Amino acid sequence: MAAPRVTMEVGNDGVAIITLINPPVNALAIPIVAGLKDKFEEATSRDDVKAIVLTGNGGRFSGGFDINVFQKVHGAGDVSLMPDVSVELVVNLIEDCKKPIVAAVEGLALGGGLELAMGCHARIAAPKTQLGLPELTLGVIPGFGGTQRLPRLVGLSKAIEMMLLSKSITSEEGWKLGLIDAVVTSEELLKVSRLWALDIAARRKPWIRSLHRTDKLGSLSEAREVLKLARLQAKKTAPNMPQHQACLDVIEEGIVHGGYSGVLKEAKVFKELVMLDTSRGLVHVFFAQRATSKVPNVTDIGLKPRGVRKVAVIGGGLMGSGIATAHILNNIYVVLKEVNSEYLLKGIKTIEANVRGLVTRGKLTQDKANNALKMLKGVLDYSEFKDVDMVIEAVIESVPLKQKIFSELEKACPPHCILATNTSTIDLNIVGEKTSSQDRIIGAHFFSPAHVMPLLEIVRTERTSAQVILDLMTVGKIIKKVPVVVGNCTGFAVNRAFFPYSQSARLLVSLGVDVFRIDSAIRSFGLPIGPFQLLDLAGYGVAAATSKEFDKAFPDRSFQSPLVDLLLKSGRNGNKGFSFLFVFSLFCQ
Numbered sequence: 001m002a003a004p005r006v007t008m009e010v011g012n013d014g015v016a017i018i019t020l021i022n023p024p025v026n027a028l029a030i031p032i033v034a035g036l037k038d039k040f041e042e043a044t045s046r047d048d049v050k051a052i053v054l055t056g057n058g059g060r061f062s063g064g065f066d067i068n069v070f071q072k073v074h075g076a077g078d079v080s081l082m083p084d085v086s087v088e089l090v091v092n093l094i095e096d097c098k099k100p101i102v103a104a105v106e107g108l109a110l111g112g113g114l115e116l117a118m119g120c121h122a123r124i125a126a127p128k129t130q131l132g133l134p135e136l137t138l139g140v141i142p143g144f145g146g147t148q149r150l151p152r153l154v155g156l157s158k159a160i161e162m163m164l165l166s167k168s169i170t171s172e173e174g175w176k177l178g179l180i181d182a183v184v185t186s187e188e189l190l191k192v193s194r195l196w197a198l199d200i201a202a203r204r205k206p207w208i209r210s211l212h213r214t215d216k217l218g219s220l221s222e223a224r225e226v227l228k229l230a231r232l233q234a235k236k237t238a239p240n241m242p243q244h245q246a247c248l249d250v251i252e253e254g255i256v257h258g259g260y261s262g263v264l265k266e267a268k269v270f271k272e273l274v275m276l277d278t279s280r281g282l283v284h285v286f287f288a289q290r291a292t293s294k295v296p297n298v299t300d301i302g303l304k305p306r307g308v309r310k311v312a313v314i315g316g317g318l319m320g321s322g323i324a325t326a327h328i329l330n331n332i333y334v335v336l337k338e339v340n341s342e343y344l345l346k347g348i349k350t351i352e353a354n355v356r357g358l359v360t361r362g363k364l365t366q367d368k369a370n371n372a373l374k375m376l377k378g379v380l381d382y383s384e385f386k387d388v389d390m391v392i393e394a395v396i397e398s399v400p401l402k403q404k405i406f407s408e409l410e411k412a413c414p415p416h417c418i419l420a421t422n423t424s425t426i427d428l429n430i431v432g433e434k435t436s437s438q439d440r441i442i443g444a445h446f447f448s449p450a451h452v453m454p455l456l457e458i459v460r461t462e463r464t465s466a467q468v469i470l471d472l473m474t475v476g477k478i479i480k481k482v483p484v485v486v487g488n489c490t491g492f493a494v495n496r497a498f499f500p501y502s503q504s505a506r507l508l509v510s511l512g513v514d515v516f517r518i519d520s521a522i523r524s525f526g527l528p529i530g531p532f533q534l535l536d537l538a539g540y541g542v543a544a545a546t547s548k549e550f551d552k553a554f555p556d557r558s559f560q561s562p563l564v565d566l567l568l569k570s571g572r573n574g575n576k577g578f579s580f581l582f583v584f585s586l587f588c589q
């Protein structure tokens with residue numbers, strides 16, 4: 001791959017086009033930052049340059065500062081590896097430049113990428129360009145002036161929402177908010193940007209330095225009220241994340257003492273945050289997530305994913321209906337099979353409720369919801385299975401039942417069909433023991449609620465074919481999951497790690513510790529729910545079945561807690577409608 005570089009071309013019209021080149025996302029690596037400083041200095045000093053356009057190569061403006069540098073900073077424990085971009089480049093060379101600079105953005109402008117663009121005197125964007133400041137997901141705050149310029153361009157509340165939720169917007173929305181000056185086609189992007197820059201130079205268009213604006217900030221008391229509410233909200237939703245409160249403090253500095261003062265405080269706080277364990281952990285997560293898409297002997301052997309258009313889901317319970325929802329929401333046709341019409345109707349109603357819930361929470365339009373529901377068909381037999389590309393079995397954790405289903409599937413489905421099971425624990429060789437299709441058998445372990453939770457644990461056996469693994473990874477991405485391929489053993493990766501955690505929680509209960517105290521300690525540690533609330537949600541039947549598998553596989557490591565059996569014996573199943581409070585009081589009697 002060619003070295004990252006910045007180029008500059010000066011046209012006959014006197015406009016210098018400065019281009020970032022660092023595929024695939026034009027990350028602002030150290031040589032790019034150095035190249036930008038060089039080119040802006042050159043363009044400023046050349047007499048034949050009247051105006052400047054900053055753009056990115058390959059249809060993407062920039063994915064932000066190079067996150068590899070954070071890793072280097074963490075490895076060396078040396079924050080001085082971070083270059084000074086905010087003042088030296090964005091304020092001095094871009095915003096305070098004597099020649100107008102227009103950002104021509106396309107594809108994406110995220111983090112430091114958007115911050116460079118906000119330092120320019122105008123921004124022209126191609127349609128559907130993704131704009132955002134997602135730095136908080138990396139444990140830091142925007143560090144190239146974003147905490148100051150975004151509120152000045154889109155207003156305080158919207159800027160806080162975009163930064164604290166790391167929520168990006170499209171260029172169309174950006175135009176309505178004032179972040180983008182014009183949205184034009186990709187073909188016209190450079191032409192319009194050049195003209196815009198020349199218009200600013202000739203004073204036909206305003207020459208705006210975002211950092212100097214105050215018109216969208218509101219009065220000091222209004223701003224303080226907005227910040228107060230945001231602090232309370234962040235305390236609730238991200239109690240263990242120092243970057244959220246820090247971001248609000250830095251924004252406030254700029255409102256009270258002016259944008260430049262805010263920029264200086266931002267740089268100082270950024271450097272403090274980048275050295276904390278939170279940032280180390282979150283940067284690790286960023287690269288770890290991407291590493292999951294590179295599976296040796298699967299993704300590096302030239303295979304192409306086969307299209308999966310029609311999926312059958314067996315079982316319309318909590319998991320099956322969630323899995324079906326995830327697929328129909330992403331335009332994959334689903335056949336949902338149940339054993340009788342009562343269960344089928346219940347499954348379909350759950351799927352409808354899942355989809356409606358997304359509409360109510362504003363995550364889906366009514367139109368998209370209607371279209372998604374058209375992709376669903378309920379069935380009671382295998383006649384619809386003759387042309388499915390993948391089956392996902394999601395019935396209860398019973399070995400004989402799963403074995404029976406898989407031998408039936410072998411006959412009912414076409415030979416290319418992927419045979420997946422949503423088992424959370426059972427060894428896949430046992431599930432497929434009664435078939436001769438071991439190369440097509442794979443685990444597709446979703447997490448409840450399956451249409452919301454991002455993780456998809458893909459379990460491969462020694463005999464699962466590379467093509468089948470690649471196909472499932474591809475479907476996983478289409479349905480917006482993070483697919484992680486793991487090996488086959490009792491509990492796979494997730495439950496294998498979860499098992500000692502839940503066992504310890506049950507051991508504490510048997511020693512007399514209150515379940516609510518345990519859940520609350522875990523929540524203050526940072527997990528969204530504790531082990532017992534999770535037990536309630538998953539259902540006690542599932543817990544009993546998985547415990548049995550672990551007892552069998554690791555008899556010397558299992559703690560025999562009577563808790564779940566007692567709950568089941570008293571006719572309860574957690575998610576089926578009884579509160580744990582009530583159940584726990586029974587257990588204590």
Ligand SMILES: C[C@H](O)CC(=O)SCCNC(=O)CCNC(=O)[C@H](O)C(C)(C)COP(=O)(O)OP(=O)(O)OC[C@H]1O[C@@H](n2cnc3c(N)ncnc32)[C@H](O)[C@@H]1OP(=O)(O)O
Pocket residue numbers: 024025027028063064065066067068108110111112113115134135138141142143144146290291
């Ligand atoms: C001081 C400043 O305020 C600080 C910052 O700017 S911090 C950076 C802020 N920016 C971000 O957080 C954006 C991070 N990137 C992303 O969200 C996504 O990669 C994206 C939306 C840009 C592209 O997504 P997608 O097309 O699915 O590709 P994805 O697989 O994620 O990334 C492609 C490659 O680019 C790399 N990459 C993406 N953004 C990068 C970045 N900012 N720095 C370094 N590498 C980056 C990925 O690691 C991946 O590398 P690989 O192919 O070797 O695994």
